[in-house]
Amino acid sequence: MAILTAKATLAQAHPNPPRRQPGGPIRYVAPAFILIAIFFIVPVVMLLLRSVLEPTPGLENYATLFGSTTYLRVFINTFLVAGIVTLAAVVIGFPVAWLLVVIPRKWSALCLAVIVLSMWTNLLTRTYAWMVLLQHTGVINKVLMALGLIDHPLSLVNNITGVCVGMVYIMLPFIILPLMGVLKAIDPSTLRAAALCGANKWQCFHRVLLPLSLPGVAAGALMVFVMSLGYFVTPALLGGASSMMLAELIAQLVQSLLKWGLGGAAAFVLLVVTLGLYYVQLRFFNPYTKR
Amino acid sequence: MKITTIFALCALVASAPSMAADQSMVFTSWGGTTQDAQKSVWADGFSKASHITVLQDGPTDYGKIKAMVESGNVSWDVVDAEGDYAVKAGKDGMLEKLDFSVIDKSRLDPRFVTDYAVGSFYYSFVIGCNKDAVKACPKTWADLFNLKKFPGKRAFYKWSAPGVIEAALLADGVPADKLYPLDLDRAFKKLDTIKSSIVWWSSGAQSQQLLASAETPYGFFWNGRLTALSQTGVHVETSWDQNITAADMLVVPKGAKNKAAAMKFIAYATSPAAQAKFAELTGYAPINLDSPALMTKAVRDSLPDQQAATQVNTNLAYWAKHRDEIATRWYAWQAK
Numbered sequence: 001m002a003i004l005t006a007k008a009t010l011a012q013a014h015p016n017p018p019r020r021q022p023g024g025p026i027r028y029v030a031p032a033f034i035l036i037a038i039f040f041i042v043p044v045v046m047l048l049l050r051s052v053l054e055p056t057p058g059l060e061n062y063a064t065l066f067g068s069t070t071y072l073r074v075f076i077n078t079f080l081v082a083g084i085v086t087l088a089a090v091v092i093g094f095p096v097a098w099l100l101v102v103i104p105r106k107w108s109a110l111c112l113a114v115i116v117l118s119m120w121t122n123l124l125t126r127t128y129a130w131m132v133l134l135q136h137t138g139v140i141n142k143v144l145m146a147l148g149l150i151d152h153p154l155s156l157v158n159n160i161t162g163v164c165v166g167m168v169y170i171m172l173p174f175i176i177l178p179l180m181g182v183l184k185a186i187d188p189s190t191l192r193a194a195a196l197c198g199a200n201k202w203q204c205f206h207r208v209l210l211p212l213s214l215p216g217v218a219a220g221a222l223m224v225f226v227m228s229l230g231y232f233v234t235p236a237l238l239g240g241a242s243s244m245m246l247a248e249l250i251a252q253l254v255q256s257l258l259k260w261g262l263g264g265a266a267a268f269v270l271l272v273v274t275l276g277l278y279y280v281q282l283r284f285f286n287p288y289t290k291r
Numbered sequence: 292m293k294i295t296t297i298f299a300l301c302a303l304v305a306s307a308p309s310m311a312a313d314q315s316m317v318f319t320s321w322g323g324t325t326q327d328a329q330k331s332v333w334a335d336g337f338s339k340a341s342h343i344t345v346l347q348d349g350p351t352d353y354g355k356i357k358a359m360v361e362s363g364n365v366s367w368d369v370v371d372a373e374g375d376y377a378v379k380a381g382k383d384g385m386l387e388k389l390d391f392s393v394i395d396k397s398r399l400d401p402r403f404v405t406d407y408a409v410g411s412f413y414y415s416f417v418i419g420c421n422k423d424a425v426k427a428c429p430k431t432w433a434d435l436f437n438l439k440k441f442p443g444k445r446a447f448y449k450w451s452a453p454g455v456i457e458a459a460l461l462a463d464g465v466p467a468d469k470l471y472p473l474d475l476d477r478a479f480k481k482l483d484t485i486k487s488s489i490v491w492w493s494s495g496a497q498s499q500q501l502l503a504s505a506e507t508p509y510g511f512f513w514n515g516r517l518t519a520l521s522q523t524g525v526h527v528e529t530s531w532d533q534n535i536t537a538a539d540m541l542v543v544p545k546g547a548k549n550k551a552a553a554m555k556f557i558a559y560a561t562s563p564a565a566q567a568k569f570a571e572l573t574g575y576a577p578i579n580l581d582s583p584a585l586m587t588k589a590v591r592d593s594l595p596d597q598q599a600a601t602q603v604n605t606n607l608a609y610w611a612k613h614r615d616e617i618a619t620r621w622y623a624w625q626a627k
Contacts, residue, residue: 070623135506136444158490241449241491241625249626255354256450257618 044271047264054261061265071249071266078246081160081235082228085167089175089224090217092168097179098209119173127237130166131157134238162238163245167228174227175220182216183209218285226277230270246270315344316549316556320371322349323495324519328572329371329411333560340559343552353380356544360385365546368553369560371411374403375453377540378611381407387543393554399561400578402604408540409561410578412569415534415595415602416454419512422526424505430530432462435509436485446501446510449491449625451618453537453605455482458511461533467603475617479624491625502527514595518574531598537605538578570594 051061065071096115100108118126133139134157141153156162186209194208210217232247239245244252246266253263318334320326326349334345351372359365372380380386386407396404403410418435420428429435435445436459447455457470459481465474482489490507492498495516501507502517503525514529521527541560543553559565566577567585576596577583583591591597610617 068623070626073626132504135504137504137506236493241489242627244626252622255352257615257622258353258357260354260357 048268050261051264051268052261054264061261062269064262065265065269073242074244074246074249077160077243078229081163081167081243081245082225084164085171085228086221086225088164088168089171090221093172093175093179093220094213094217096172097176097183100176100180101183115173115176123170123233124237126170127166127234130162130169130238134162134165157238158240160239160243162240163235163243166234166238167231170231170234171224171228175224178220178223179213179216182213186212215285219281222277222281222285226274229274314342314552315346316368316552317346317348317366318369318371318556319348319351319367321351321495325495325515325573325575326371328569329560332568332572333556333565336565337556337559341552341555343555345556356380356385360545363546365544365548367544368547368549369556370542370544371539372408372542373452374408374410374538374540374605374607375610375614377408377542378405378607379614380542381405382611385545387545387547387550387553389543389557390554394558394561398563398580400580402607403538403540403578405540408542409557411539411541411560412566412573412575413536413538413578413595414575415514415531415536415598416448416458416511417514417517417534418509418530418532419502419517419520420509420528420530421502421505422528424508428528428530429509431532432458433464435511436462436481438485438488441509442488444488444490444507445485446492446498446507446512447489448498448511449493451614451621453607453610454535455511456617456621457535457603457605461535461603467533470603471606471609473609473613473617475620479620482624513575515574518593531595532601533603534595534598534601535603535605536595537607 052059054061096111100111103111131138135141136153136155138156140156141150144150145153156165190208190212191204194204199207230247231245232251235243235245236248236251239248247270250263250266250270253259253266318329320329326347330345330347334347337343338345348367351370353372353376356367356370356372359367377386388406389409394409396409399409400413403413418429418432422428425441427441429437429441434441456473456475456478459478460470460474461467463477463481465477490501490510492501492510495513498510498512499516499520502510502512503520503523514531514534517527517529541557543550543557547553560569561579563577563579563581563585566579567582569575570577570582571586571590574593576594583594583596595602
């Protein structure tokens with residue numbers, strides 16, 4: 001699929017494609033393919049095998065996974081958090097991306113640098129920073145109490161709220177950057193044309209800008225959603241015991257309970273969901289096939 | 292001339308690891324202030340005495356031990372593990388038998404000696420309280436489980452291990468000598484009463500942060516971490532009432548590559564002087580019965596082994612037997 005797309009774009013770029021070499025492009029991707037085969041495909045297959053072989057052959061692990069209310073709760077938490085994070089990231093990220101496209105270049109470069117720098121800062125540091133901000137004795141609660149807005153500190157961390165806040169912050173660059181690319185490609189004159197035809201600001205946004213940027217929104221949102229599904233560090237640090245997500249469950253099954261079969265089954269479910277979403281992205285939101 | 296120097300340097304750099312490989316072993320522990328002390332007292336002292344380099348790794352991860360033993364590629368030689376794990380892993384064939392012709396067990400606390408493991412240090416779970424944050428501190432487990440008398444958040448140990456369940460039962464009025472077999476239904480029922488007020492700590496450093504910031508003004512802590520915290524100037528009150536003891540143990544994973552060095556390391560680490568000095572640095576108790584005589588009175592008085600009058604011992608053999616069953620229930624209850 002990827003090769004086909006590459007070929008298609010190559011053909012677009014060069015009306016006379018370069019002469020075919022024997023073996024074709026396959027031999028160029030061979031090193032990457034071998035690397036992925038050894039370090040990804042083989043271990044994943046072994047994991048899958050463990051999930052149906054340990055402790056006894058059969059689908060017992062999957063039955064346990066889907067039959068228990070505890071694990072069901074973990075699945076619900078995982079999708080709930082990923083959904084909330086995705087939605088919030090889109091709502092917050094869209095205006096930022098739009099702003100970065102329309103403001104003068106030197107300002108947008110500065111803002112972009114801030115966003116990228118925050119992305120490059122150590123993940124643990126940033127997550128711990130949120131812990132300090134959100135806790136009962138943290139800055140946010142202290143300010144709200146000093147202003148007299150609340151009497152008792154709000155529970156902002158060690159629960160699903162903390163996880164969502166921390167993850168939205170971590171995920172924002174991953175939606176802003178692809179959105180910027182899409183928004184930049186929209187011809188500003190389409191908006192001017194809409195305005196000239198009498199559209200108000202809301203109509204300009206809702207009938208012109210949003211539909212044109214929808215493939216970018218969908219692609220970015222899907223990426224954030226998929227990344228959120230398998231996220232570990234932030235939920236582990238900012239979440240409580242009852243807001244456990246799938247990646248934490250897998251770590252617990254593998255490290256603490258030493259139930260590798262069950263851990264493998266949970267990991268496999270996560271992989272299948274992720275691949276399914278990836279297929280959706282390729283099928284419906286691939287910018288290359290749209291063209 | 293310059294090139295020769297570079298060559299010589301290269302040769303030196305290249306030969307260094309191979310030289311070390313003849314005479315090195317890997318010690319794995321939990322990181323933080325505890326492993327710092329283990330490195331400076333045990334590993335550095337041992338290296339000086341034996342010329343065997345001790346490389347540090349961590350944190351201890353039972354999943355990794357299992358993976359190493361199963362694949363036959365064991366890169367850890369001595370591991371500091373929780374007592375209940377050590378007892379169970381020995382039975383499950385994950386560990387090497389210890390060589391007691393090298394390790395002198397005659398003066399080691401017999402509570403913490405099996406064929407496969409000897410005590411590393413022992414600790415107490417105690418009630419810690421940040422005196423600056425609250426008017427009154429909880430003194431007993433019943434206090435810590437009393438939301439009316441002591442409102443707000445409290446910190447508890449997150450992982451399934453000997454300790455919290457015992458504390459819940461003691462708080463509910465179970466006599467210390469009737470704890471085992473553990474009444475899990477009763478323990479979880481008691482824990483349910485404070486569940487929404489619990490903040491779980493998963494590492495010693497996190498427990499210190501929670502108490503120092505008064506995010507949880509009180510809770511269930513390792514005694515050594517409280518000692519370390521009060522040394523930094525935080526006003527910590529420790530209640531030793533019914534302090535619950537458990538031990539870490541030193542084990543050698545099955546198939547460890549430097550078995551002989553590992554045995555010598557364990558012999559050194561459990562020697563009276565090494566145990567005494569480690570206790571001095573960490574506030575954890577020595578497992579060598581000759582160590583207390585080597586310490587100053589002030590240090591001796593701050594250690595859990597001086598609190599024997601009110602002490603409650605966890606039953607490591609019971610835990611080793613029921614470890615998986617309790618853990619499964621524990622995590623399911625937490626996630627609820």
